[in-house]
Amino acid sequence: MSSPVDRNSQEVDAAQALVKRGLRNYWYPVSPSWRVGNAPVGVTRLSEQIVLWRDQQGKVHALEDRCPHRGARLSLGWNLGTSVACWYHGVEVNGQGTVTNVPAVADCPLEGRKCVKSYPVEERAGAIFLWFGDEAHQDPAPLELPEELASEEYSSFLCVGNWKVNYQYVIDNVMDPMHGAYLHSVSHSMADGDKRAEMRVRKTERGLMFEKVGQRDVNFDWVELGETGNLWMRLAIPYAKKFGPGGSFGIVAMATPVDEDNSQCFFWRTRKVSGWERDAWRFLYRNRLEGLHWNVLEQDRSILEGLAPNAVDHEFLYQHDVGITRVRRLMKQRAQQQLEQLQAFQHKPEGIDTTSAQVASHV
The missing domain is CATH 3.90.380.10 (Naphthalene 1,2-dioxygenase Alpha Subunit; Chain A, domain 1)
Structure with missing residues (x-):
């Protein structure tokens, strides 16, 4: 059984690792707007591979850059407007991460399933922002720019x-x-x-x-x-x-x-x-x-x-x-808060919603 000192050291290490990888529960700019046109674009942000594309109305969509069939990069595929099609076998995934069509197979059980992570998107000031929420904060906070x-x-x-x-x-x-x-x-x-x-x-x-x-x-x-x-x-x-x-x-x-x-x-x-x-x-x-x-x-x-x-x-x-x-102290505090909130969320009683907005504390 670990001692309180060991547990405290582990918590500090976990917070430092989170800060190093990138704090969660924030909007981050991930690309200048001009970079995302008709073709899907693949980027890596917060160590996550992401595909960006625009639909017919110019709205940007963002998904985990992974086809649920064999794991090919969706960013290598085709922009179909509200969905992207994988280059490997043509599997189509919409902006919510749901497979809408598997053209190579009739009545494929993949169709209609949400298999890929999607990201909330805001386009402001010439940049594309994504919400990187953890499991306890899937719904984004308001994005307010200076x-x-x-x-x-x-x-x-x-x-x-x-x-x-x-x-x-x-x-x-x-x-x-x-x-x-x-x-x-x-x-x-x-x-x-x-x-x-x-x-x-x-x-x-x-x-x-x-x-x-x-x-x-x-x-x-x-x-x-x-x-x-x-x-x-x-x-x-x-x-x-x-x-x-x-x-x-x-x-x-x-x-x-x-x-x-x-x-x-x-x-x-x-x-x-x-x-x-x-x-x-x-x-x-x-x-x-x-x-x-x-x-x-x-x-x-x-x-x-x-x-x-x-x-x-x-x-x-x-x-x-x-x-x-x-600022370093602030970021470490935010990391500790996020880890504590995530742990509480993962251990919450079934049916109780604890996905409150990120705790604000004095700087």
Whole structure:
């Protein structure tokens, strides 16, 4: 019989493993909208193989990328609109994961059976979001995006990168305003301001703010983590007038696990502009600024992909890293909550519904 210390250690290990694989019960962006057209598209997210396709009305569907007959990848097959057909033997599966036709066999017992996992889908701000709920949270929470992506007062461009690093390192990087004054010191937008600062964390209605004390709107001076059905980060960086109307430009960032060693990173560049100023901003971005922004992202990617193996096990964190430690603690808390809720669900008395929404706790 295991001791309380052993059980506690096992619970900590399980929570850490869950965070590393990817927290559940959140919406994650899994692809830019432009990537999914007429043909089925296969992706791997949170170590799950998924097929995406659009029906005749343009609505995106998402299924486990596995034919229930022999396990072939459905993403290699055909888009039939409301269903996909497996290339191997033509088995047809609809958007709910139900087999609708097995053309090679008359009266096949597979027909009419839900054999494949389906995912709730939302398409917002030029990206396709899927709900990755665990067994106890199959019904999705509302997906609320920050104002910069939800309001028509803002214009945005989406940059997507595939980085060979666990998604936690991407979150750490965005939650670290101080690196802008060093890693991006030759950037057109992050060359100014002090290279020494005191940092502080404060709560917001949606999560937490990590910011420099005594310096605002000079460089990358603050970042907010929000938890509104998904995990997102936002920040603002001032722009010189020569870079067009709209004042500071914003970044909304999300990191989606591909597997334990790879992530897909979504960075929306935003600006609050309307009318002719919106047109001017969008022209300037495409013709002058987009390449500069990709240079900054390449600096981040190079640093993160070049970190020492198991870097987190050998860190010496200091005051500038308090935002990172708070977010890591939050994610570990969420993992522990999810494991506890899942265990309670699996051991619930028959007929009692315990699938409540994810517990919200103070950051």
